[in-house]
Amino acid sequence: MASLELRNVVKRYKSQTVLDNLSLTVADGETLVLFGPSGAGKTVLLRLVAGVIDPDEGKIFIGGEDMTDLDAEFRGVGMAFQNFALFPHMTAFDNIATPLQAKRSSQSAMKAGVESVAKLLKIGHVLSHRPRALSNGQKQRTALARALVGSPPVLLLDDPLRNVDAKLRFEMRLELPRLLADRGATVVYVTQDYKEAMALGDRIAVMSQGVIKQLGTPEQIYREPANIEIARLFGDPTINLLDVKPSRDAKGIYVGLSNVQVHLTGAYDATVGRDCVIGLRPEALSFVDEGTPAAIPVTVEAETPLNEKIVTLVRTVRGREILVSRPAGTPGQTEGRAHIAVDGKSALLFDHASGDRIGARNVVNLRSGEAA
Amino acid sequence: MEHTSLLERILRGIALTLVVIFFMFPIVWILMMSFQTNETILRIPPQLVFKPTLANYTALITGKLTTAAGTLDIAFMRNLWNSVFLSVTSVAVALLLGVPAAYAFARHKFRGSEDIAFTLLSFRFAPALLVLLPLTLYFQKLGLANTYIGLIWVYQLICLPLILWIVRGYFEDIPADIEYAYRIAGHSWFATFRKIALPLAGPGIAAAGLLAFIFAWNNFVFALVLASADKQPVTVGALAFITSSGIQYGQISAAIVLSITPTLALALYAQRYLVEGLSLGAVKG
Numbered sequence: 001m002a003s004l005e006l007r008n009v010v011k012r013y014k015s016q017t018v019l020d021n022l023s024l025t026v027a028d029g030e031t032l033v034l035f036g037p038s039g040a041g042k043t044v045l046l047r048l049v050a051g052v053i054d055p056d057e058g059k060i061f062i063g064g065e066d067m068t069d070l071d072a073e074f075r076g077v078g079m080a081f082q083n084f085a086l087f088p089h090m091t092a093f094d095n096i097a098t099p100l101q102a103k104r105s106s107q108s109a110m111k112a113g114v115e116s117v118a119k120l121l122k123i124g125h126v127l128s129h130r131p132r133a134l135s136n137g138q139k140q141r142t143a144l145a146r147a148l149v150g151s152p153p154v155l156l157l158d159d160p161l162r163n164v165d166a167k168l169r170f171e172m173r174l175e176l177p178r179l180l181a182d183r184g185a186t187v188v189y190v191t192q193d194y195k196e197a198m199a200l201g202d203r204i205a206v207m208s209q210g211v212i213k214q215l216g217t218p219e220q221i222y223r224e225p226a227n228i229e230i231a232r233l234f235g236d237p238t239i240n241l242l243d244v245k246p247s248r249d250a251k252g253i254y255v256g257l258s259n260v261q262v263h264l265t266g267a268y269d270a271t272v273g274r275d276c277v278i279g280l281r282p283e284a285l286s287f288v289d290e291g292t293p294a295a296i297p298v299t300v301e302a303e304t305p306l307n308e309k310i311v312t313l314v315r316t317v318r319g320r321e322i323l324v325s326r327p328a329g330t331p332g333q334t335e336g337r338a339h340i341a342v343d344g345k346s347a348l349l350f351d352h353a354s355g356d357r358i359g360a361r362n363v364v365n366l367r368s369g370e371a372a
Numbered sequence: 373m374e375h376t377s378l379l380e381r382i383l384r385g386i387a388l389t390l391v392v393i394f395f396m397f398p399i400v401w402i403l404m405m406s407f408q409t410n411e412t413i414l415r416i417p418p419q420l421v422f423k424p425t426l427a428n429y430t431a432l433i434t435g436k437l438t439t440a441a442g443t444l445d446i447a448f449m450r451n452l453w454n455s456v457f458l459s460v461t462s463v464a465v466a467l468l469l470g471v472p473a474a475y476a477f478a479r480h481k482f483r484g485s486e487d488i489a490f491t492l493l494s495f496r497f498a499p500a501l502l503v504l505l506p507l508t509l510y511f512q513k514l515g516l517a518n519t520y521i522g523l524i525w526v527y528q529l530i531c532l533p534l535i536l537w538i539v540r541g542y543f544e545d546i547p548a549d550i551e552y553a554y555r556i557a558g559h560s561w562f563a564t565f566r567k568i569a570l571p572l573a574g575p576g577i578a579a580a581g582l583l584a585f586i587f588a589w590n591n592f593v594f595a596l597v598l599a600s601a602d603k604q605p606v607t608v609g610a611l612a613f614i615t616s617s618g619i620q621y622g623q624i625s626a627a628i629v630l631s632i633t634p635t636l637a638l639a640l641y642a643q644r645y646l647v648e649g650l651s652l653g654a655v656k657g
Binding site: 050073075085089102 | 561
């Protein structure tokens with residue numbers, strides 16, 4: 001199998017820099033998710049690796065070999081496109097068989113290869129159909145089968161679940177990790193869906209405007225987002241962000257929320273007196289009885305049950321709106337006045353001006369994209 | 373379309389009939405003339421009922437034109453063969469050169485590619501008469517005057533830009549990702565061109581080839597100036613029917629019928645490709 005490395009890659013279109021001096025290493029057999037808004041450069045990065053576009057600067061290594069100047073057909077990667085990119089004039093079978101044809105496999109080997117991957121993806125019954133006669137889900141599976149069939153050491157998946165319906169996306173989110181793990185391939189997976197990113201990635205690279213803003217395990221990205229932007233992208237319901245100015249007392253650093261002092265756990269000494277933003281995950285908040293220490297009085301505005309959890313919108317006495325999430329079936333205030341408590345350990349503090357998280361326990365070296 | 377009243381259908385029928393009569397009348401009239409002698413054609417008033425004769429066709433096929441002034445040799449069948457040969461070869465050459473060029477212009481934006489493509493198109497802006505004089509002089513110097521090669525070369529002015537620009541549009545309509553997918557699967561660019569680009573642009577190539585064929589077939593002025601009798605196509609050859617003893621309407625009509633038959637047959641056969649080609653973009657790959 002093969003590892004993948006991008007070294008100081010730059011890609012420009014006219015005057016616009018799409019990828020800005022980007023370096024990234026994906027270990028052999030690892031699944032790396034590229035996550036970010038559209039226009040972040042995720043797809044461009046994938047195409048650079050595939051070899052269909054060339055970088056302006058930098059090098060690309062696959063399995064330790066410099067592939068920068070090699071044409072796409074010699075790189076031995078498999079790729080599934082967001083828009084499927086099936087060959088409309090070929091049957092699903094011929095579509096899937098194209099990588100085997102290129103390897104000049106025998107007819108019987110080709111048939112066996114296509115049928116086994118088709119069985120795995122449950123499209124064995126539509127192999128004789130043209131793409132036009134396939135449903136979106138079948139098209140997506142055909143495209144995936146085409147990428148998998150040659151057992152390429154590197155798999156590039158460009159948001160393959162983007163154009164399929166919610167049910168199938170949910171199923172595939174469960175199936176894909178096992179499928180990819182079985183293959184043992186090095187995978188780069190592009191998505192805009194944070195749940196997909198969390199479910200599939202061994203590591204996640206959060207991209208924005210052509211640079212990797214943060215690289216880490218799903219856990220790290222969720223617990224220790226590098227900045228407000230990333231904190232906001234990961235998590236549903238979105239993180240609560242409130243302007244605060246930390247102060248110090250005998251018990252440590254605290255922030256004032258609705259005149260209640262909430263003490264923070266962590267190295268936040270340098271933040272005293274600075275304009276900051278506190279990030280509170282909705283699930284880090286809970287309803288408590290009146291009189292609990294550091295309980296914040298609120299009014300319940302609305303409640304939204306979401307099957308496995310219940311999201312409540314509450315308003316503080318200062319009029320700030322906060323989302324509180326709790327597992328379904330647990331008690332909570334449904335209307336009127338209530339009190340909430342903040343889990344000081346999981347609170348995140350960001351610099352107001354730069355948006356960067358303060359007191360990062362894991363300092364992320366953005367340049368090289370490696371956790372120091 | 374579902375709820376059309378009887379009146380609407382009748383009116384539509386009448387309207388369609390009028391349009392068809394308007395456009396088909398000359399062709400039908402020519403077809404009728406081709407089965408008449410000059411005397412019956414020139415009767416006043418013209419009559420719809422006549423005794424059909426195959427004399428015109430016989431004259432054309434045997435190459436003996438009998439007029440009041442005597443018997444003339446005409447090379448109509450030779451002209452017809454010239455037309456077929458010139459048009460088919462010109463279109464074949466234009467496809468061979470134009471389709472790869474169109475692909476290059478569609479897929480590879482190199483420096484000056486737009487300028488070159490536009491220059492090729494501009495050949496069709498220039499009036500043929502403007503280029504004919506210098507061309508004639510050059511051709512005489514080069515020994516290309518009155519040769520098939522020379523004519524096919526000049527016909528590229530008609531066919532090549534047409535094919536290049538139509539087919540280029542079809543290539544551009546193929547999503548680049550489809551070709552990338554084939555490359556990534558491990559195929560060379562040439563295999564991708566042959567197995568993906570060509571089949572997907574097929575209807576467009578057929579449509580462009582057909583149009584180019586019709587334009588080449590209908591060309592008159594290039595062949596008039598650059599070819600003499602034995603290389604002339606039917607368009608020029610028809611002039612031979614204007615004889616010293618009058619215009620041979622019957623033979624001209626028969627000649628027209630014979631000379632439009634190949635293009636008409638080709639157009640009817642290729643019609644489905646034309647329609648398919650034009651609606652290709654509507655279906656997302």
